Amino acid sequence: MAAAAATLVPPEDPKEKALMDYKKKLVEHRDVEKRLKEMREQLKDFNKQYEKSENDLKALQSVGQIVGEVLKQLTEDKFIVKSTNGPRYVVGCRRQLDKTKLKQ
Numbered sequence: 001m002a003a004a005a006a007t008l009v010p011p012e013d014p015k016e017k018a019l020m021d022y023k024k025k026l027v028e029h030r031d032v033e034k035r036l037k038e039m040r041e042q043l044k045d046f047n048k049q050y051e052k053s054e055n056d057l058k059a060l061q062s063v064g065q066i067v068g069e070v071l072k073q074l075t076e077d078k079f080i081v082k083s084t085n086g087p088r089y090v091v092g093c094r095r096q097l098d099k100t101k102l103k104q
Helices: 002-008 014-061
Strands: 068-073 078-083 088-092
Antiparallel strands (some): 068 078
């Protein structure tokens, strides 16, 4: 009981006072470090969400694919294609595709 009462009463000795202040600052520093770590984790999560949102937005803004039918082969790599909802286009073809299967 006497030890508990001694800790509640502010010490008169400057060395004891300095030690008490030091202990308080250590506890305060640990609390601040803990909050900082939590905030950094939150920042990582927010950055991940931001990157995902940016990628989703880019995907929505990219040029869509159009379905069409091959009308005529102009050259070995160029074809006239009629789209289902618009004009005719001259398009290229990938080298890996069998071009004989594209013509009707």
